[in-house]
Amino acid sequence: MTTTETPDILHQILDYSARADPYPLYAELRKTPVARQEDGSYVISTYRELTGLLHNPHLSSDVRNLSRPMPATEADTTPSFINLDPPDHDRLRRLAMRHFGPPHTPGLVDGMRPDLTAIVNGLIDDFAGKERIDIVDDFAYPFPVTVICHLLGVPREDEPRFHVWVNAIVDSLDYDPKKDPKEKLDNGVQAKEDLRQYLGGLLEQRHGRPGDDLLTRMANDDGPEGRMTDDEIVSTANLLLIAGHETTVNLITNGMLTLLRHPQVLQRLCDEPDLIVRLVEELLRYEPPVHIIPWRAAYSDITVADTTIPKGSQIMLMLASGSRDPDRFDDPDRFDPDRQDNQHLGFGSGIHLCFGGPMARLETQIALNALVRRLDRPRLVADPPPYRPSPVLRGPIHLHIEQS
Amino acid sequence: MSSADTLQAFKRDGRIAIVGASLAGLRAAEALRAEGFTGSLTMIGDEVGEPYDRPPLSKQVLTGWVPAGGTTLPRRRDIDAEWLLGVPADGLDLATNHVHLADGREVPFDRVLISTGVRARPWFVESEADLDGVFVVRTREHADGLQRALAAGPSRVLVIGAGFTGSEIASICRERDIPVTVAELAPAPLVGALGAMIGEVASDMQRAHGVDLRCGVKVTHLEGDAQGHFRRAHFSDGSTIDADVAVVALGGIRNTDWLRDSGLAAGVWGIACDTGCRALTLDGLITDDIFVAGDVARCPNPIYEYRLISLEHWANAVEQAEVAAHNMVSAQADRWPHLTIPTFWSIQFGVNIKSVGVPTFADEVVVTQGSVPDHRFVAAYGYQGRVTAAVSFNNAKWLDHYRQLIETAAPFPPPCPTPDGPADAKPVPVDFPSPQLLAQGATVVVTGHDPSERRVTAAWQHR
Numbered sequence: 001m002t003t004t005e006t007p008d009i010l011h012q013i014l015d016y017s018a019r020a021d022p023y024p025l026y027a028e029l030r031k032t033p034v035a036r037q038e039d040g041s042y043v044i045s046t047y048r049e050l051t052g053l054l055h056n057p058h059l060s061s062d063v064r065n066l067s068r069p070m071p072a073t074e075a076d077t078t079p080s081f082i083n084l085d086p087p088d089h090d091r092l093r094r095l096a097m098r099h100f101g102p103p104h105t106p107g108l109v110d111g112m113r114p115d116l117t118a119i120v121n122g123l124i125d126d127f128a129g130k131e132r133i134d135i136v137d138d139f140a141y142p143f144p145v146t147v148i149c150h151l152l153g154v155p156r157e158d159e160p161r162f163h164v165w166v167n168a169i170v171d172s173l174d175y176d177p178k179k180d181p182k183e184k185l186d187n188g189v190q191a192k193e194d195l196r197q198y199l200g201g202l203l204e205q206r207h208g209r210p211g212d213d214l215l216t217r218m219a220n221d222d223g224p225e226g227r228m229t230d231d232e233i234v235s236t237a238n239l240l241l242i243a244g245h246e247t248t249v250n251l252i253t254n255g256m257l258t259l260l261r262h263p264q265v266l267q268r269l270c271d272e273p274d275l276i277v278r279l280v281e282e283l284l285r286y287e288p289p290v291h292i293i294p295w296r297a298a299y300s301d302i303t304v305a306d307t308t309i310p311k312g313s314q315i316m317l318m319l320a321s322g323s324r325d326p327d328r329f330d331d332p333d334r335f336d337p338d339r340q341d342n343q344h345l346g347f348g349s350g351i352h353l354c355f356g357g358p359m360a361r362l363e364t365q366i367a368l369n370a371l372v373r374r375l376d377r378p379r380l381v382a383d384p385p386p387y388r389p390s391p392v393l394r395g396p397i398h399l400h401i402e403q404s
Numbered sequence: 405m406s407s408a409d410t411l412q413a414f415k416r417d418g419r420i421a422i423v424g425a426s427l428a429g430l431r432a433a434e435a436l437r438a439e440g441f442t443g444s445l446t447m448i449g450d451e452v453g454e455p456y457d458r459p460p461l462s463k464q465v466l467t468g469w470v471p472a473g474g475t476t477l478p479r480r481r482d483i484d485a486e487w488l489l490g491v492p493a494d495g496l497d498l499a500t501n502h503v504h505l506a507d508g509r510e511v512p513f514d515r516v517l518i519s520t521g522v523r524a525r526p527w528f529v530e531s532e533a534d535l536d537g538v539f540v541v542r543t544r545e546h547a548d549g550l551q552r553a554l555a556a557g558p559s560r561v562l563v564i565g566a567g568f569t570g571s572e573i574a575s576i577c578r579e580r581d582i583p584v585t586v587a588e589l590a591p592a593p594l595v596g597a598l599g600a601m602i603g604e605v606a607s608d609m610q611r612a613h614g615v616d617l618r619c620g621v622k623v624t625h626l627e628g629d630a631q632g633h634f635r636r637a638h639f640s641d642g643s644t645i646d647a648d649v650a651v652v653a654l655g656g657i658r659n660t661d662w663l664r665d666s667g668l669a670a671g672v673w674g675i676a677c678d679t680g681c682r683a684l685t686l687d688g689l690i691t692d693d694i695f696v697a698g699d700v701a702r703c704p705n706p707i708y709e710y711r712l713i714s715l716e717h718w719a720n721a722v723e724q725a726e727v728a729a730h731n732m733v734s735a736q737a738d739r740w741p742h743l744t745i746p747t748f749w750s751i752q753f754g755v756n757i758k759s760v761g762v763p764t765f766a767d768e769v770v771v772t773q774g775s776v777p778d779h780r781f782v783a784a785y786g787y788q789g790r791v792t793a794a795v796s797f798n799n800a801k802w803l804d805h806y807r808q809l810i811e812t813a814a815p816f817p818p819p820c821p822t823p824d825g826p827a828d829a830k831p832v833p834v835d836f837p838s839p840q841l842l843a844q845g846a847t848v849v850v851t852g853h854d855p856s857e858r859r860v861t862a863a864w865q866h867r
Binding site for chain 2: 058060062065086090299300350351353
């Protein structure tokens with residue numbers, strides 16, 4: 001039941017034509033929970049196997065443990081903690097978390113509630129007089145970008161500059177040497193370098209200066225474990241900027257799309273704003289912003305569902321498929337904001353559980369509640385909407401709606 | 405009437421009594437209603453007031469952060485029960501299906517759940533236990549009293565017993581900058597639960613935080629002043645220490661005394677039951693209508709050679725309560741076995757300690773991930789070459805993996821390296837001070853000759 005060669009389904013999923021609805025293909029993929037690919041990599045698609053691997057200490061996040069090197073490995077730069085294993089991962093994540101969450105900074109996310117509400121309301125105020133609104137460009141993109149800039153201490157007006165780099169980096173995430181022009185990869189590598197230069201420049205100005213933003217606080221931290229090196233701070237800021245930028249936009253947009261497709265739920269949310277907490281969890285299961293962890297490495301031989309994955313193999317984790325696994329969730333293709341026992345994989349699991357998850361939750365809760373309250377009988381212009389290219393960070397590139 | 409009809413009638417109109425209205429009792433009551441039981445439900449508890457959560461009593465309540473009254477357990481659903489609180493049960497009549505209460509009342513039932521839990525083991529000299537400033541910590545009144553005593557700024561606190569509760573209380577004292585002495589008969593803190601290697605780490609943690617830790621000694625005498633206030637403790641090595649608060653943290657006593665004449669297999673180790681939480685009689689026969697859950701249940705675990713194990717763990721109480729409740733209203737074929745691998749957590753000296761499995765069921769232990777000197781690591785426990793438990797210090801996110809190793813009887817020591825594995829890790833003997841799963845002394849005697857008349861009698865009735 002486990003190992004067979006099923007390259008076709010994966011390639012169909014990665015193909016742009018599947019972007020609007022990859023879920024039937026995930027169901028096909030789940031028939032082989034651990035699927036060895038022609039190139040020797042393994043694709044994991046079922047909930048139990050995914051959670052088992054995400055908690056397995058033999059699964060490495062460090063590309064240097066792959067027996068065949070990744071095409072886009074950056075030489076000589078410090079990886080950010082998302083691409084590291086313990087103990088380095090743990091140390092860097094702890095040093096970053098000191099300024100973002102409990103136990104050292106417990107109130108930060110909740111304390112941003114008024115600011116988030118004000119940003120959201122400002123953006124919706126600007127809808128006035130518009131016949132047609134693009135939920136992505138007019139709302140779901142500018143909102144988290146404003147928030148992450150504020151939080152990190154990156155000037156909001158620089159957004160046009162770093163947006164180009166971030167796009168190129170995200171674009172190169174799913175680089176396939178067999179299909180894609182080498183240019184796609186080179187652009188990504190160059191963009192990473194440009195973004196590092198830019199963040200390094202910002203960091204230089206922060207040493208010895210007071211300030212509440214993360215860059216300044218990381219630059220001047222004197223905690224018991226010492227300070228991150230400048231290289232480490234740049235890598236961390238790089239990660240937080242990209243992740244804070246490119247994921248929440250999909251979650252909010254997927255949320256609005258899902259609500260427009262489920263008008264009874266939309267109406268219920270108008271009447272019961274508290275429903276939003278469970279609704280966002282269900283959204284993280286049903287239409288998550290991150291569909292795939294494109295690679296992990298087997299640090300040792302790993303046995304999953306009776307298949308032994310040899311040391312050094314590349315492993316692809318299909319998180320969005322796991323969250324729709326009927327062996328774990330009743331009626332998984334139904335969007336049910338009342339769902340109990342909803343331990344989705346929307347933020348991953350284990351030590352790499354999404355660092356910014358608490359912020360993304362709150363942003364999405366505030367955003368969707370404000371949208372349903374303030375839009376007047378919104379309608380989708382096109383269903384499905386056009387999608388971004390990436391199968392990894394999946395979401396609409398535009399979501400046009402009209403209101404009365 | 406078919407048995408299905410009988411079950412339906414019981415679910416509709418039956419009478420269930422739950423003796424013990426704490427975590428396990430409340431969760432069982434909620435689960436019974438969730439399972440569709442609409443009959444009468446009686447909750448019997450010796451404490452006055454609503455069920456509350458105990459883990460915070462040795463942690464957040466003692467720091468003063470959460471008031472003792474602020475730990476009431478959240479209600480997951482309305483249970484529509486009759487509450488008989490403030491009076492303990494003092495007997496169970498299996499012939500007539502009645503619970504006797506200490507005030508003479510009788511509660512009839514069709515099925516009963518016993519979840520009477522554990523009480524704190526008091527100081528062995530009653531007059532010394534009664535001194536002002538001598539505490540145990542089990543109820544919220546205890547925790548409230550100790551919190552006030554700590555807030556008054558004692559010159560020194562003596563903690564007697566360095567198990568989890570004692571160590572947590574010592575940690576709180578240091579957090580509040582109160583001088584504290586910890587006295588432990590074993591060679592190190594936590595050693596009875598986690599073995600010598602972890603005990604050494606726990607010793608280092610306590611000493612690094614300024615605890616005056618004295619191991620291998622016994623407190624022999626608590627001395628009071630003329631006003632009846634605790635002032636000084638005497639140790640078995642002849643030394644003394646002046647302190648004005650003493651916390652007796654010597655573990656618990658299972659509340660089974662009230663079942664002494666019930667004919668159930670109840671004793672100091674708990675009440676024996678099957679994995680479906682049905683109680684056993686003293687003869688070892690299974691009962692149909694008597695169920696057990698929580699700290700007081702002594703349940704066989706197939707993973708651990710079907711040994712009867714009782715656990716004083718929060719998660720165990722919750723899971724067992726749900727299984728017991730389900731089985732109370734289900735036909736034989738639909739019953740669930742309680743097979744969860746135990747988990748446990750503690751917070752002390754800034755370290756999150758978490759375990760999975762039964763660490764006392766082991767002969768060797770090995771550090772598999774992280775660094776012991778940094779107090780960030782995972783240690784796996786093995787018995788006869790298979791993984792039986794794991795303990796993490798500030799590394800809890802990995803334990804799910806070790807749970808799977810335990811469930812699949814994976815080889816010990818785990819053969820494959822991890823990115824964070826110590827290079828020189830070798831299994832060492834686990835070294836517990838006493839055999840944890842073996843009773844000392846006889847608990848029963850068997851009488852009779854003919855198979856129809858062979859019977860078991862509890863040994864306590866012969867003493």
